[in-house]
Amino acid sequence: MIEFRNVSKTYPNGVKGLKNINLTIEKGEFIVIVGLSGAGKSTLLRSINRLHEISEGEILIDNKSITAAKGKSLRMFRRDIGMIFQNFNLVKRSTVLRNVLSGRVAYHSTLRTVFGLFPKEDVNLALNALDRVNIVDKAYTRSDQLSGGQQQRVSIARALAQEAKIILADEPVASLDPLTTKQVMDDLKKINQELGITTVVNLHFIDIARQYATRIIGLNAGEVVFDGPVEEATDEKFQEIYGQQLEKEQQRGPVGAGAE
Amino acid sequence: MNQTPKKMVPKAPSKLKHYLTGIIVLALLAWSYWRSEASIVDLFTNRDQMATIIVEMFPPDWGYFLEIIDPMLETIRMAVIGTTFGAIIAVPIILLCANNVNRIPWISYPARFVLNLIRTVPELLLAAVFVAIFGLGMIPGIFALTIFSVGIIAKLTYESIEGIDKGPMEAMTAVGANKVQWITFSIIPQAAAYFVSYVLYTFEVNIRAAAILGLVGAGGIGLLFDSNLGFFNYPNVNTLVFATLIVVVIIDFISNKLREKLL
Numbered sequence: 001m002i003e004f005r006n007v008s009k010t011y012p013n014g015v016k017g018l019k020n021i022n023l024t025i026e027k028g029e030f031i032v033i034v035g036l037s038g039a040g041k042s043t044l045l046r047s048i049n050r051l052h053e054i055s056e057g058e059i060l061i062d063n064k065s066i067t068a069a070k071g072k073s074l075r076m077f078r079r080d081i082g083m084i085f086q087n088f089n090l091v092k093r094s095t096v097l098r099n100v101l102s103g104r105v106a107y108h109s110t111l112r113t114v115f116g117l118f119p120k121e122d123v124n125l126a127l128n129a130l131d132r133v134n135i136v137d138k139a140y141t142r143s144d145q146l147s148g149g150q151q152q153r154v155s156i157a158r159a160l161a162q163e164a165k166i167i168l169a170d171e172p173v174a175s176l177d178p179l180t181t182k183q184v185m186d187d188l189k190k191i192n193q194e195l196g197i198t199t200v201v202n203l204h205f206i207d208i209a210r211q212y213a214t215r216i217i218g219l220n221a222g223e224v225v226f227d228g229p230v231e232e233a234t235d236e237k238f239q240e241i242y243g244q245q246l247e248k249e250q251q252r253g254p255v256g257a258g259a260e
Numbered sequence: 261m262n263q264t265p266k267k268m269v270p271k272a273p274s275k276l277k278h279y280l281t282g283i284i285v286l287a288l289l290a291w292s293y294w295r296s297e298a299s300i301v302d303l304f305t306n307r308d309q310m311a312t313i314i315v316e317m318f319p320p321d322w323g324y325f326l327e328i329i330d331p332m333l334e335t336i337r338m339a340v341i342g343t344t345f346g347a348i349i350a351v352p353i354i355l356l357c358a359n360n361v362n363r364i365p366w367i368s369y370p371a372r373f374v375l376n377l378i379r380t381v382p383e384l385l386l387a388a389v390f391v392a393i394f395g396l397g398m399i400p401g402i403f404a405l406t407i408f409s410v411g412i413i414a415k416l417t418y419e420s421i422e423g424i425d426k427g428p429m430e431a432m433t434a435v436g437a438n439k440v441q442w443i444t445f446s447i448i449p450q451a452a453a454y455f456v457s458y459v460l461y462t463f464e465v466n467i468r469a470a471a472i473l474g475l476v477g478a479g480g481i482g483l484l485f486d487s488n489l490g491f492f493n494y495p496n497v498n499t500l501v502f503a504t505l506i507v508v509v510i511i512d513f514i515s516n517k518l519r520e521k522l523l
Binding site: 049051074075076077078079081082083085087088089090091092093094098102103105106110113114155158162 | 428430435437445450452453
């Protein structure tokens with residue numbers, strides 16, 4: 001369970017990234033966060049595992065505050081949270097298997113991991129994770145030889161090998177074509193359903209969000225402007241929320257748009 | 261269609277800065293030429309002298325080849341050991357200097373300052389100082405090359421590390437890796453090829469540097485250069501030049517091939 005309590009984020013230049021967010025995400029939910037560029041989707045998602053720091057409020061994971069965690073305890077929180085990135089973030093020169101095993105480092109001593117001495121169970125875990133995303137035949141291939149969609153599945157396998165309880169995916173399909181988009185989203189959905197892993201995904205497109213989510217959260221200018229099940233997230237509703245905003249952007253012209 | 265657009269068009273930036281830069285560079289060049297009394301004419305008027313020496317250099321004394329094998333091997337050994345020590349010492353310095361690995365500015369800036377300090381001292385001067393401390397022989401040469409290598413390897417590698425993909429670093433932070441694990445899994449696999457390539461490059465440079473370190477008494481083939489030049493034994497000098505050329509060309513060739521494979 002992830003709880004946001006009065007979370008706000010102010011950037012050093014005074015821009016408000018998040019404004020008083022209060023949310024509760026239950027275990028096993030498949031949540032899609034939608035919003036225009038610069039609405040704060042990425043900031044919200046990355047504040048969960050503290051890749052971005054918040055300025056006010058508190059975030060609780062299973063009733064324990066990650067906001068207050070430091071050093072080892074913060075690393076233990078992060079160990080249980082898998083993350084999937086728009087650009088896959090694999091080490092391109094390393095093999096697929098080594099990239100997946102890198103998800104296991106927080107379970108072992110520094111010395112052991114530095115020499116790459118992962119126990120047999122870890123290797124099996126990694127291979128099983130690769131099998132789950134149908135890419136186990138590439139285990140010993142260098143990652144830069146894979147296509148974008150395949151690389152994204154490897155990064156999903158890394159999160160699985162991590163035995164994460166939560167998976168965060170920041171625009172996981174933004175650099176993929178429609179067919180691989182479907183494969184990657186299907187994989188995420190399958191993992192969510194079969195393993196009960198709480199999944200939070202940022203997406204640009206409302207239609208994909210409706211297809212996969214159990215609940216949709218709409219953000220605009222750092223505020224939650226919609227929060228509800230897929231059935232309520234109708235076109236009319238979103239037109240109402242974002243229509244005005246879009247018109248305003250168009251009037252202002254490209255100069256003011258896309259402020260991050 | 262050909263009229264000025266109605267909307268505000270920004271003014272084209274002034275080119276004055278480019279012209280000024282050009283004038284300053286030309287002025288510096290003219291001043292250096294004048295003050296150092298460099299004269300291209302001298303190069304031609306003294307061509308007789310040059311011709312005399314070149315004529316004296318031929319034919320090289322091929323019998324001398326056998327005698328210089330040992331000092332040549334000594335030169336190569338100095339370069340091998342100096343480069344290796346330098347590479348090992350460079351590693352912690354690299355990690356301290358790269359600002360995407362070490363995010364504490366009050367450590368990375370002093371580390372870089374020390375590195376730049378090392379790089380300002382020419383290797384011949386280092387060797388001369390070490391000869392004064394340790395006496396004649398290979399040891400001062402090895403120490404000089406070690407410090408010289410640290411400068412090159414650390415500078416080139418940390419700058420490459422600052423340009424690597426930050427995605428994997430973010431990913432390793434997200435899986436809960438500690439700093440050492442973070443470096444092992446996100447920095448090292450991306451930086452290793454650069455590092456090895458720069459070590460090889462430094463080895464090439466060190467072979468050439470080691471060949472002249474003997475001039476200040478720090479061992480190797482340079483000692484023979486010095487003594488033969490002193491005795492005006494130009495055929496022997498020519499043999500030395502040939503032998504050095506061959507060794508440098510072979511090592512450069514192998515090293516270049518290896519580096520092509522790496523990057």
